[in-house]
Structure formats: C-alpha cells, structure tokens
Amino acid sequence: MKKFLSIIVPIIFFLFIVNIAFATNTSIEITNGTETTYKTQIKTNGGIWQDTDNTDPPKIDYNGNITIRGYVYYLNETGDRTTQVTEGNVTIGPTKSSEVYCGNLDETGYNFECTVDTQDVIPDSCHIGENCTIYIWVNDTSGLEGNRSLKLWIRDLNITDEYDNEYLLTFSSDRLEVNTTVTISGYVYYKKEVDEHNISIPISRTSYIYIKDPCEQETYGSGNWSTSRTSTDATGKFSFDYKPNCTGSNLKFWLKARDSYGIESYITIRKAVYPKNTTSTAVDRDIETIEIENIPKLIKDVPTAAVFSLTKIQEIKITTNKRVLLAEITIEELGNSTTTKPEGKLYQYINITKVNLTDSDISKVEIKFKVAKSWIEANNVDPNTIKLIKYSGNKWNDIDTSLRFSDNNYYYYNSTSDSLSMYAITGQEKVVIPGIKESDYLNITTYPTTISIEQGKNKTESVTVKNINTTVNQSVKLTITDINSSWYTVTPDSAIISPNTNKIFNITFIIPSDAEMKDYNIKYNASSSYDYTTENFTLSIIPGDELKKTINETLANYSAIFNDIEIEYNEIKNKGINSTTLDTLYNDLKTKLNSAISFRDSGDYKSAYNLLDDINEDLTRTQQEIDKVIKQGQGLLGSLTRKIIIFTIIGVIIAFIIYLFLPPSIQILPKLTKKGRKEIREEEGLVKDRFDEEFEDLEKSEKNIQEIQKDRFDEEFEELEKNQ
Structure with missing residues (x-):
C-alpha cells in the first residue's frame, strides 16, 4: 500500500501542476470571422447581418446606427482558445479615449450584441464614401482586456x-x-x-x-x-x-x-x-415640376436648410425669428405665369410656397440655384448677369445674387431674400459689336497664382485687368468664384477701362478664424457687358494663431507620450524580445513625429497639422503593440519559471521513487575494515573522556562561584545589622 501511494500521489500532484502552468489565460480575443462558427457581425439600421472582413468591409449608413455582435474567447500563452468570456463589458469607438459603452457580455448565443449611433463611433475625419476604422474593446471582470479593429465603408x-x-x-x-x-x-x-x-x-x-x-x-x-x-x-x-x-x-x-x-x-x-x-x-396650373421638403423644426436664429434634387433650386436655407414646427416648403417650376414678363432672357419661373410658416416668421432666406451652361450658350447670355428676381408689389424686383462656382454643365448661384414667393431666373444677352470677336475684349494680365493666408487674418493682393479692345470703353467688374463672398472685397467695385489700357483691382481677403484649413482652387472673374474672362489661382488657408497654439500643445503632448513609449521600447529590446510589427510601428511613429516637429520648427504649421491625426493613430497602435509584447513576454517568463519548478519537482519525485524501489542489499556507503572500525571507536572514546573532564571542570568553577557569592552576602548582611 505504501509503495502504491508513493507512486499515485506524486503523479496526481504532477498533473495538477502541469494543468495550472499551461491553462493560464493571458489575453482575450474578439473573433475575426476566420472560422465559420466564430464571427463578429454588423448590421446598419436594422438591415441584414454582414460579416466583418477587412478586405471587403461591411457597408454602413452614415445617418443611423450600427448593431455589432460577436464571440469573445480567452487565449492561453500559446494563443489557443480556452473558454468564452461571459462577464465584462464592451465599448466601441475610433480611439480608446473616445470609446462609447456598447453593452455587457453574457452566456447566451453571441457573447455580446449592442447598438450604437454610427456618428458616435466613427472618427471625425471619416467621410461618406470612405473606409473608416473603429475599434471594439472588451474588459472582463478581472481587468483583462482584448481589442480588435474593424474597417467599415460609410455610405x-x-x-x-x-x-x-x-x-x-x-x-x-x-x-x-x-x-x-x-x-x-x-x-x-x-x-x-x-x-x-x-x-x-x-x-x-x-x-x-x-x-x-x-x-x-x-x-x-x-x-x-x-x-x-x-x-x-x-x-x-x-x-x-x-x-x-x-x-x-x-x-x-x-x-x-x-x-x-x-x-x-x-x-x-x-x-x-x-x-x-x-x-x-x-x-x-401649368406646373412642370413640383418638389416638397419637410422641415420638422426651425430654431430661432439658427439657419436650417431644405435640400432639393429635382428642381433648379438646390437649397433653401431659412432663418426664423421664432421656433417653428412641421414646416413644409414646396417648389413649383412653372411653364408660364400670370404675372408680367420680366426683362431679359427668362430661364425659369419658380413659385415657392410654404405650410406652417409665414413671411413674418422669416428673418432671412438664402437660395442656391443652378443654370445650365447649355441654355446660357444657346441664348448668348452673360453668366455674370444671371440673377434671381422676386415678384412683389405687382412688379419684379432684383435681389442680391452672386456666382458661386461652375462645373462642366452648370453655373451655381446664391441669392438672399426676406420671404418666399414667386421668383424668376433671368439673364442678359451679351452685347457684341459686329466684326469684333469675344476674345478681343478683356484679359487678366497680372495676378498671384497662389495666395497663402492665416486663419483670422487679412491680406490684400492686386490683379490687373486689361481692355484689349481698341474701340470701346468697358465697365469692368472683378469677382472671385468658388468661395464665400464674405471672404473678400474688391476695390474698386467696378471701373471704366478705356481701350487698350489696364486697371488694377485690389482684392482684400478677410479669412474667418474658423475657416477650414485647406487649398481652395478658385477663379478670378473679370466681366463686362461685352465679355468675361477667368484665371485660376489657389487660395491656401494656413493655421492661425489659435491653431498654431493647439499644434504646439499637441506636439508637446505627443512628444511626452512618445518618450514613454521609447523607454518601454528600449526595455523590450534590451531584454532580447523581438517583434517585427512593433519595430515597424515604432519607426513609422518616430519618423512622422520628427517630420511634424521639423515642419513646425520651419514655420510650416500646415504640413505639421496634416500629420497630427496619423501620429495620434500611430501612438495608439504602438502602445497597444507594446502592451501586447510585454504581456507575451511576461507569459513566456512565467512559463519558463513554471517549467523549471515542474522539472525540479519531477526530478525529486523520480529520485524518491527510485529510492523506494532499490533492493535492500544495495549499500550506499563503502564497507569499513575491522581496523578502521576499531580506530573510530577509540576516537569516539577519547572525545567522550575529554568531554567528561571539561564538564567536571565546569561544575567545580560553578561551585566556587556560588561559595564566593554566599560569603560576600553574609559579610554585607552582618554589616547591615551593625548599622541598624
């Protein structure tokens, strides 16, 4: 029985130690859909489930919500799945710092299924028609974390x-x-x-x-x-x-x-x-096209746009002086009108009516419309004379109209009014003198091709326009298309240019502090009643003082974070742990950060700004990879320690078992001769005699000390009695 127990007990103990060593969970995996039964899926606005595959990202709706479900597993140090994670929470977002709560883990079906608003979880830099990356984070109740990225196509x-x-x-x-x-x-x-x-x-x-x-x-x-x-x-x-x-x-x-x-x-x-x-x-009525748009809510002093796709009116932006609910705007394109015909070439009659909204409610109306180039060319109309006119007081009245930009098919305009009623789009026919070609009238001779202006700053540039005709005076107006008209002023507003002479126009750009920082490809447009001509130029909006301050603070923050990452990275390399992925991420991050700082130091804040989003993303990815490598390294170190302990225990157990089963006749020590045994006994006798002698000397010394102490006590006692 003793021998049986000596075998079974060590084996059971050995299996227990091995189980502890190799079953420890080191990380969490949110399954990526590579196996049929373990998938992360997504659907948008209650549509169909789509598998998450980064080579063919699922399509999601920008204006709506997304529902995500999936499985979550613990992984051991070898990367194998062990058990499902059934307690914890799930968060989703573009970065760890801007994640939103999605739901809790459970044991039924998929480990999680939750719904969030699309715009809450996609990056601010992500636009419709682009692939965007979001992250799912899972934290169990013990603090262990796992994450994975998903690519989504926004549409x-x-x-x-x-x-x-x-x-x-x-x-x-x-x-x-x-x-x-x-x-x-x-x-x-x-x-x-x-x-x-x-x-x-x-x-x-x-x-x-x-x-x-x-x-x-x-x-x-x-x-x-x-x-x-x-x-x-x-x-x-x-x-x-x-x-x-x-x-x-x-x-x-x-x-x-x-x-x-x-x-x-x-x-x-x-x-x-x-x-x-x-x-x-x-x-x-002779109605050619009707389109209706509903505006559920108009807030006082907040411009609200109704967008139209069927009519020549593209957008009506209304500002009200009070709160209005359930307004309805109807645009009717009419083939004719009972009003008097307006002057010039008529492009379209437009009647705009409203429900649950009165003229007294309206403080401002901005109307964007388009005119086909084919109509302008067929009717020999000067595009700079196109305007939206309003019928009121039994007559047609001009309202402020400006040319916004053009493309291959249309000219696009903007008008401002104070109410909605009957309108017409008209233009004036070009004045052409027989024998003179259009190209013989105007030319923009000198102008800057690139203008860089800081946000919140003003800058004045000069443009020279020449009347290249030799016989007629021209009243010339210089405008800029494709940018907001409030961003610039032109002096003079218009000028009479004599034949074969130049006129300098000064353009003062007034850039808002919140203007989007980018390059605007726009045009100078010089026009007269005879002709018009355009030249392209680039208006580059660069960071202003406030944005420069933000860039400096952001780079300082990123540099501090990078210093911490660099320390951890060097520690990992010093320990001999290699990770190709980490090396690539670290080097890319370092290169981009150094480039941004170099751009900033040279005064090119725009280029530095354009790198900030990439740096922020690389910081997050590099830190995640460092955490992953450290966790794997700790797992390997723990595994090595456990294995040393295990093999030591195994060695002791094996030695113990061998000892138990050795035959009794086997002698571990060599045999001693008779002479040797006699010498040992004599040695032992001498040691004993010496010990006895020393013990007797000790007893004598102790007895002498006691007698001396007794004699001294007696003398002190007698002396005390005499004194009393």
Whole structure:
C-alpha cells in the first residue's frame, strides 16, 4: 500500500501542476470571422447581418446606427482558445479615449450584441464614401482586456434626378394622361460629400425600386408601397412602367430605393395627370415640376436648410425669428405665369410656397440655384448677369445674387431674400459689336497664382485687368468664384477701362478664424457687358494663431507620450524580445513625429497639422503593440519559471521513487575494515573522556562561584545589622 501511494500521489500532484502552468489565460480575443462558427457581425439600421472582413468591409449608413455582435474567447500563452468570456463589458469607438459603452457580455448565443449611433463611433475625419476604422474593446471582470479593429465603408444612399450631372430622373412623356403607360427612369448611387458638394459613387450591389401610387393616397404619404419591385443595373440605373388611373393637377409620386444591405432612400415628385385626349387647360396650373421638403423644426436664429434634387433650386436655407414646427416648403417650376414678363432672357419661373410658416416668421432666406451652361450658350447670355428676381408689389424686383462656382454643365448661384414667393431666373444677352470677336475684349494680365493666408487674418493682393479692345470703353467688374463672398472685397467695385489700357483691382481677403484649413482652387472673374474672362489661382488657408497654439500643445503632448513609449521600447529590446510589427510601428511613429516637429520648427504649421491625426493613430497602435509584447513576454517568463519548478519537482519525485524501489542489499556507503572500525571507536572514546573532564571542570568553577557569592552576602548582611 505504501509503495502504491508513493507512486499515485506524486503523479496526481504532477498533473495538477502541469494543468495550472499551461491553462493560464493571458489575453482575450474578439473573433475575426476566420472560422465559420466564430464571427463578429454588423448590421446598419436594422438591415441584414454582414460579416466583418477587412478586405471587403461591411457597408454602413452614415445617418443611423450600427448593431455589432460577436464571440469573445480567452487565449492561453500559446494563443489557443480556452473558454468564452461571459462577464465584462464592451465599448466601441475610433480611439480608446473616445470609446462609447456598447453593452455587457453574457452566456447566451453571441457573447455580446449592442447598438450604437454610427456618428458616435466613427472618427471625425471619416467621410461618406470612405473606409473608416473603429475599434471594439472588451474588459472582463478581472481587468483583462482584448481589442480588435474593424474597417467599415460609410455610405449614404440617394435616389436622384441627377447622376454625374448627366442623367435625369425622367418620365418618358412630359404629358401624363390617365390610363396611359409612362416609363419612369432614374439612378441610384451612394454619395460622398466633398466641400459641400455631393459626389456620386456607383452603387456596388443590386438595389430595388418601389413606387407608392399617388392615385391610392388619400393624403400625402398614405397608401402602400408596390409589392412588385424593379432592379437597378450595374451602373445603378432603373426603369419601370407606370399607368396612372386617376387625374389631378398636383399628384405626388413616391419612389423608394433599397439596397441589398437594407439601406433605404426616398424621393418625391409632383406631376399633373390629364384626362385622356384633353389639352393642358384641363389642369389648374401649368406646373412642370413640383418638389416638397419637410422641415420638422426651425430654431430661432439658427439657419436650417431644405435640400432639393429635382428642381433648379438646390437649397433653401431659412432663418426664423421664432421656433417653428412641421414646416413644409414646396417648389413649383412653372411653364408660364400670370404675372408680367420680366426683362431679359427668362430661364425659369419658380413659385415657392410654404405650410406652417409665414413671411413674418422669416428673418432671412438664402437660395442656391443652378443654370445650365447649355441654355446660357444657346441664348448668348452673360453668366455674370444671371440673377434671381422676386415678384412683389405687382412688379419684379432684383435681389442680391452672386456666382458661386461652375462645373462642366452648370453655373451655381446664391441669392438672399426676406420671404418666399414667386421668383424668376433671368439673364442678359451679351452685347457684341459686329466684326469684333469675344476674345478681343478683356484679359487678366497680372495676378498671384497662389495666395497663402492665416486663419483670422487679412491680406490684400492686386490683379490687373486689361481692355484689349481698341474701340470701346468697358465697365469692368472683378469677382472671385468658388468661395464665400464674405471672404473678400474688391476695390474698386467696378471701373471704366478705356481701350487698350489696364486697371488694377485690389482684392482684400478677410479669412474667418474658423475657416477650414485647406487649398481652395478658385477663379478670378473679370466681366463686362461685352465679355468675361477667368484665371485660376489657389487660395491656401494656413493655421492661425489659435491653431498654431493647439499644434504646439499637441506636439508637446505627443512628444511626452512618445518618450514613454521609447523607454518601454528600449526595455523590450534590451531584454532580447523581438517583434517585427512593433519595430515597424515604432519607426513609422518616430519618423512622422520628427517630420511634424521639423515642419513646425520651419514655420510650416500646415504640413505639421496634416500629420497630427496619423501620429495620434500611430501612438495608439504602438502602445497597444507594446502592451501586447510585454504581456507575451511576461507569459513566456512565467512559463519558463513554471517549467523549471515542474522539472525540479519531477526530478525529486523520480529520485524518491527510485529510492523506494532499490533492493535492500544495495549499500550506499563503502564497507569499513575491522581496523578502521576499531580506530573510530577509540576516537569516539577519547572525545567522550575529554568531554567528561571539561564538564567536571565546569561544575567545580560553578561551585566556587556560588561559595564566593554566599560569603560576600553574609559579610554585607552582618554589616547591615551593625548599622541598624
């Protein structure tokens, strides 16, 4: 029995030690979807679940929410999964310092599933139409942490009347008649906003188009979506037939686009449907296009924009003098008007009406509109004479209008008014003297091609315009397109330039302190009633005093963080721990930080500023990699210590077992001869005699001391009695 226990007990103890050594959890893994049964998934606005794969990032809606679910596992020191993490919390965000709480871990199904607002968790620098990186962090109740990054593609779906300024949402017939089939065509695309302009991105997957029949609606928006659907092609184009079974002068069509991920977009358009074989007099008004936009809330003194996609009016921005709820703005493009015809070339009559909003509620209206270049060229109109005019007091009145910018197809304008009513877009025909070509009138001869100005600062530059005609005087005006008109003033406002002479215009740029720091590609525009000419230049907005201060503080903070990282990095290298990933991250971070500091020191704050986001991200990634390497190093050190202990214990156990099972006849010490044993006994006897002698001497000494002490005590006692 003794031998049996001596074998079993050490073996059990050995297995227990091994289990402790090799089952210790060192990190947490949020699974990345490489295995079918262990996936992290995401969906947007209640759409379908998408697997998170950084080579094909899931598509999410910028204006909405995202729901993320996944599994979380403990990993041991060898990187193998052990058990699921069932207690702890999950946070999501662009960085560790700006994460938002997402939910708790549990044991049912996926270890976590939580919903957050998209804009709360994506980086501020991330725009529609771009890949963005967010992070998921998991912390268990013991303080162990794990994280992983996800790439997401931000998108915003649009069903539109305009695709790359070329393709329109159209009806196959301008005139719709009851019980007559008409084909409706258009495009669906993802949009990306760049410098306040929407850039279309072809839709990457099939989407479906549904219509809400206006003849089935008792009120706007009521009725059911069609059960049948139309698919878009590879370019996002769709086309389907529709047969109205009712008549009306102001019927509202609803179209809905839904992509395969569940993202939806809506558009509405109003059209007149005529009785069969009648003329347009059967309809109350000659309305070509109607578009309605709802504004749920207008806050006092806060400009609020309504954006339109079907009409020549692109945006109406309204500022009110009180709080207004549930306002509705309707734009009607009219083929004719009962008003007197305005002077000049007429481009479009536009009637703007409103619901739950009065003129007395409005303090300011800004209207953005566009005019087709094809119309301007066909009618020989000077684009600098285009203006929005307002009908009031039984006459047409000019309102402030400025040219914003142009592209290949349109000129874009901005007007300011104090109310909404009947408007018209007009322009003046160019004045051309027979025998003189357009190119023989004006030329911008000298001008700066690049102008750099700090935020919050002013700067004046000179531009020279020449009247290159030899016979006519010209009244010339110099403007700048493609930037806010409040950013500059021109002196003089206009000037009469004699034939073959120059005129210098001074442009004072007044840059707001909060102006976006970037390069603006804009134009000088010199115009007269005879001609206009343009020249391109770059306005570079560079950091002002406040931003410089922020850049300096940020670089100082980043440098301090980097110094701590550098100390940890050197300690890791001194311990002989190698990590290619850490080396790459560290060197990239060091290079970018040194470049930013060098730019700053040379006065190039703009280049330094452009590196800050990258440095911040690299600081986070490098620190995470350092923490990971340190944790792995500690795991290896602990593993080595445990293994030394284990092998020592194993060695002792083996030696003990060998000793137990050795035969009794085996002698460990060599045999002694008879003579040797006698010498040992004699030696032992001598030691004993010496000990006895020393013990007797000690006893005698102790007895003598006691007698001396007794005699001294007796003498002191007798002396004391005599004194008493």
